[in-house]
């Protein structure tokens with residue numbers, strides 16, 4: 001199984017500005033200290049191995065879109081954030097190489113940052129495409145049609161040429177969908193959200209759990225979440241806020257923290273955690289600091305087996 | 321996920337209640353810790369000093385219990401001050417940013433001084 005991150009930012013797409021790139025280049029030049037590089041490949045090795053991630057890269061700014069690639073069958077995609085545009089084009093390239101023209105979506109919920117990519121999803125405009133949109137919400141079709149009404153977008157939903165089908169899924173059941181078994185869990189979020197657990201034929205498990213608040217007055221209920229994450233090879237978790245923010249100023253905003261994500265994954269004996277749905281006001285340096293602190297917290301609180309803490313960025317591919 | 325308990329030592333000093341639990345606050349002890357801490361917060365008249373010197377470490381469940389206890393304290397007109405965290409606890413308070421929503425004192429005297 002491969003998990004590809006096409007969009008990792010929360011709430012609102014963001015982009016690096018001119019000054020951001022300038023400052024990164026300046027940092028890299030100063031750190032190079034006059035060294036010469038034979039070619040760009042050699043310079044890239046230097047950037048990859050000797051500079052911090054945030055100094056030489058960016059976490060990216062597209063909103064939630066994560067592909068689960070099990071190497072066979074239809075495309076599997078969690079959420080339709082602005083990262084979906086690029087995935088759509090990339091997947092068409094793979095179709096040209098023989099991939100089946102079928103896309104299975106799994107929607108965490110219908111907030112704008114999780115559906116805004118769909119009007120720009122090129123395969124939906126192509127006759128012969130088959131698109132199945134799975135959601136825990138019965139009103140998923142309403143949400144997608146509404147964002148393509150004339151007041152919001154020039155191309156109405158009905159003009160899309162793909163064969164598009166909506167399926168409402170129910171928590172607590174196992175669904176065999178293409179090459180994976182999928183189950184879902186209801187999460188605490190405005191208008192609800194759902195987490196998904198995907199298991200492939202090789203019994204590899206990836207969990208996608210975003211826009212999920214773990215309420216402090218309902219900690220007993222977290223046993224369900226722990227069971228849902230149980231033994232997963234990768235858990236993608238909403239870690240938008242610090243724990244302090246999530247229980248004070250930003251309580252009831254529907255999001256969680258790196259600290260709670262590590263605790264839940266520890267309890268669930270999950271193998272890897274990907275920090276996800278990054279706060280849009282965070283700079284690359286802020287996100288990298290949050291990543292380092294999460295790794296440190298994992299070390300400090302580790303009971304038994306270690307949990308590897310990754311930080312998702314647009315373009316990250318995780319091999320499971 | 322409940323069952324485990326911590327040992328608590330309770331003191332009253334200069335009108336403040338000083339509570340000193342000892343052990344680890346994790347999934348197995350968090351429920352009992354939460355209930356006891358909320359009780360102590362309700363029992364404190366002006367200030368509850370939570371002496372953390374006996375706490376090895378605390379997961380988010382313990383930290384979130386601090387917030388629930390602070391709410392109880394606020395209802396009864398008192399406040400919670402954290403005192404004497406070990407190095408691990410100090411790091412956890414910083415990483416969780418709890419050091420920005422709680423006053424953290426190096427000594428009991430500093431805590432009592434407000």
Ligand SMILES: [Zn+2]
Nearest residue numbers: 010011113211
């Ligand atoms: Zn979101």
Ligand SMILES: [Zn+2]
Nearest residue numbers: 111189211254
């Ligand atoms: Zn949301």
